[in-house]
Amino acid sequence: MAAPITMIKKHEPTKAELQQQKLEDLQSLLAENDEALNQILKIVGELNDMGVLEAANSMLQAKEQIAKIALGQVTREPVTNMINNLMSAAGALTSLDPETTTKLVNSLTSGLDEGNKHLENPKKVGIFDLMKVLQDPDINRAIGFGIYFLKGMGQGLKED
Structure with missing residues (x-):
C-alpha cells in the first residue's frame, strides 16, 4: 500500500514564469484582435498628423495653469449669476x-x-x-x- 498524503505541495509560479504567461496571453490577444489594433494605430497616426496628440500632451503638461484659468473664469460674477439663474429656473420649472x-x-x-x-x-x-x-x-x-x-x-x- 501507498503511504497516505500528509502534505499538499502547491506550485507557486516564479516571477519569470508569470511574466512568460503574461507575454503569451498578450501575444494571443494581439493575434486575435489584429484588425482592431490596426484601426486604432491608423486613428492614432491621423491624430498625430493633425497635431491633436501634441496639443493633448501640451494640455497635460499645463494642466495646473489650465485648471487655474478655468476656475478663474467659472468664478466670475456673470458666470455665477448665470448658474444661479439656471438653478432658480430649474427649480421653478419643477414646481409647474x-x-x-x-x-x-x-x-x-x-x-x-x-x-x-x-x-x-x-x-x-x-x-x-x-x-x-x-x-x-x-x-x-x-x-x-x-x-x-x-x-x-x-x-x-x-x-x-
Missing part, C-alpha cells in the same frame, strides 16, 4: 404642472400663428374693433388669463 406648461406652449404657438396672419393684413385695429372682439370667447379667455396672470405676478412681487 407639465400639462399646464404644455397647454400654455401650444396656446402660445397658436397665438403666434394667428398674429402672423394678422401681420399679412394691413388693416388697422380701431376702438370699435377692440370692443367687438371682446365678445369673441377665445379672445375673452386670453384676456382673462392675462389679467389674472398679471394679478398673480403682482401678488408674488409684493414685498412682505
Whole structure:
C-alpha cells in the first residue's frame, strides 16, 4: 500500500514564469484582435498628423495653469449669476404642472400663428374693433388669463 498524503505541495509560479504567461496571453490577444489594433494605430497616426496628440500632451503638461484659468473664469460674477439663474429656473420649472406648461406652449404657438396672419393684413385695429372682439370667447379667455396672470405676478412681487 501507498503511504497516505500528509502534505499538499502547491506550485507557486516564479516571477519569470508569470511574466512568460503574461507575454503569451498578450501575444494571443494581439493575434486575435489584429484588425482592431490596426484601426486604432491608423486613428492614432491621423491624430498625430493633425497635431491633436501634441496639443493633448501640451494640455497635460499645463494642466495646473489650465485648471487655474478655468476656475478663474467659472468664478466670475456673470458666470455665477448665470448658474444661479439656471438653478432658480430649474427649480421653478419643477414646481409647474407639465400639462399646464404644455397647454400654455401650444396656446402660445397658436397665438403666434394667428398674429402672423394678422401681420399679412394691413388693416388697422380701431376702438370699435377692440370692443367687438371682446365678445369673441377665445379672445375673452386670453384676456382673462392675462389679467389674472398679471394679478398673480403682482401678488408674488409684493414685498412682505
